[in-house]
Amino acid sequence: MQHEDLQDLLLNSTQSINEKSIIDITGKSYRPDKVLFTAKDEVIVIDYKFTKKQSRNHVKQVHGYRNLLQEMGYPKVSTYLFYATIGELILV
């Protein structure tokens, strides 16, 4: 995880939640890889992917996390996908 932009995101956060589940209103649980909180009340979701190809489903998945977090009362949520094998961090 020697990625520069990723390091920046991690360093600028005040709190980090790893692998903790969110339960939706039907009782199903979801587990984003990393959720960061910043000093400016922003929430950043990062999901690690180990495929070489980017996929629309990955985007759909993190957007799903964003919706859940917004319903939980965090208005500012940005979502990232980190493709570890090719070392690419994408804001989606």
Place this chain on the structure above:
Amino acid sequence: MKAFLKEVAEDLVDRLGNKLHNSAVIFNNKRPVSYLQHHLADTIGKPFWSPSFFTIQEFFALSTDLLIADGFTQFFTLHQQYNELLKAEGSKEINPDVFYPIARIILSDFAQIDNDLVNADQLFEELEDIAVIEKDFQHLTPEQQQFLEQFWTSFSTGKQKNHQEQFIRMWRRMPKLYRGFHNALATKGLTSMAHVYRKLANGTTEKPGFIDDFADGKLVFTGFNALSNAEAVIFKRWNEAEKALFYFDTDTYYMEDDTQEAGLFLRKNIQRLGLPNALGQSKPLIKAEKKEIKVYKTQGQTAQAKILQLELEEDYPILEAADNAGKIALILADESLLLPVLQTIPTHYNAEGKRIAVELNVTMGYPLLATSIFGLADIWLSVQSQLAGGKKDTVYYREVEAFLSHPLVGISQETRNTLQLEILTKQLIEVDIPLLQRSGELAALFFTKRNTGASAIINLQEVFKLVLTQQVEEKTLKQTEVDLFIATIKELNRLHDTLAEFAARLPLPFVLSLIQKAVQGIAVPLSGEPLQGVQVMGLLESRSLDFDHVYILGVNEGILPQVSASPSFIPDSIRRAYGLPVIENQDAISAYMFYRLLQRSRKISLVYNGQADDNTTGEPSRFLRQLEFESGHSFTYFDQSQSVATEHLVTASIKKEGEVLKRLELYLDQKDPSVRISATALTTYLNCPVQFFYKYIAKIEEPKELSENLEANYIGSMLHFVLEKFYEELKAESPYITRERIVEYRKYLPRLAETAFVKVMYDDEKQPLTANGMQLLFLNMRM
């Protein structure tokens, strides 16, 4: 009525608020997790950070860096330690196969000693004394004598006195064995679950800070009933430190009656251990509302599943509610009823002219034992056991037959017929391996003799891999079957690795028996949405869950509660003295699970087998009798009555005309002696004319079969043949037959008998003679 887990969810949200996600919720088993998640979501009404969920074993395992050793590893470690003790005494080592049944009892005793924090040295010292006393048979109740006798006979078959001495010698080893076992595990970075409990209770665990992760929240223990001494100590400690919450599911029905066994443990937890119930005082639940209780008495075991068809179909529409997880549950007090249930309960119902499918969620898992996959493994095991003796290179024809007709082997009709024909014409009771191996890749793999345990395991694995590949190509497998194949291959892998580590020179038959034990316990989860439709589960899995309509199957005395205690070397009196589990505890646990299911349900259907057989008494459970007596609810009874009718008489008339008449007339033709009516034919006609028609007129013959022993009709044919030839040859020499000539000619009987044998058995006089034991015996009688 509000489900127990709904009450828990509301109270948790109320108490913990936004500290909920810092908490750990701990259950007896995994099952309630999805239910509690659902109720929490329902209570909170928007997405939220989840608390962590654990089973108690998962949670306690966090307290150590050691890994939990699996059953086989524990067995081999114990075996090694035991042999070291024997060596130190100058005794001969014990073979693993002889030790295996004893080891299981010892391991379960060790686990109980740990779970209940008993000092092993002290306990075994006491036992040794008792053993000495019992040697002289003093102060012993007949039950105790019987109890010990049972153990003596379980590990040796010498004389009684010899047993007792062996028993005492074994006891002397126990304290050392206990320590040696745990030390040996620890040096490998392993431990046993029960030992983790003990260390946690004693405060000697490697990572005492493991609960700090939940310091901002609470440790929430939900739905517990019977606690081991270790659990009691740990719970009390965390309660006093205000780190824990306890949710007990109670009812005044048994809490306020000290003689009601269902409340035995909860009364102890709350009153004696002082663990407070976070839900407060017990409420009356069972007696609170009118309940509809139906009791079905069936004729036979599987009928218990069949009888529910109608009631379930009527019931299904209640599943239409959007939230239907807690509606209908089928609880199997007797888990062997799973298959009849899966085969019979309706999967659809009709509503407003539409056919609606019903989701079925089976928590118990689908057992390998019930599938043809196990059947194949079983054939393989018996083939390998035959070959393992080393005395022969042939396979008994019945296993070959079973293999050829097994649905998974995928052998073509043609190949199968060729081989079957060859076996039949050559009368091969024992079939040569090279012949078998010609029937394709799988057969070649299957019928190969293995000389070591490790190669045998690999062989079975290869067989399964090949069958799986074949079947997947042909797309004949269901997902569950694929899962079972994969689970089996994995289990064999694990066994292979474990065996490799411990003893490469294990006797092959023992390894085969281990394979069997490993394979027959495999079960895979059946797919299904956990929170929808009909729930099918065992009694243990129903803990903490509530349903509107509960069906309990197997409500028989002897099954609910279970009467057999698990075997132990520790006598009952000692168990009581040290607070180890005794049979009443088991009864109390079953009683609690039974009454708990009644607490919040509206409708209860209890089904029992009213037919006495080898396994059941045909009596309803005493829990049912007690409920009728105490609860005040009204019961409706249903008795299965099976209508009995005789078969109608069928007359089949076969007209004597055309070809039939022609054949019949042949019997009257005095010139052709080949068609004379024999005594057997006449008897057949008198017995059943239709049979006579099939056999003698239509000439439909019975298929030829392999005969291991000489059947009477073969012996008859041989006798006929010998007599015919005897006189034919005699007549050919000279037509004048005298007594002297007959006596003289008898010296040729052996030759005639042998010719008769090959003629009758192979229908070919020139075949070389090969006779098996019984046949040889017959030949030697030589009439």
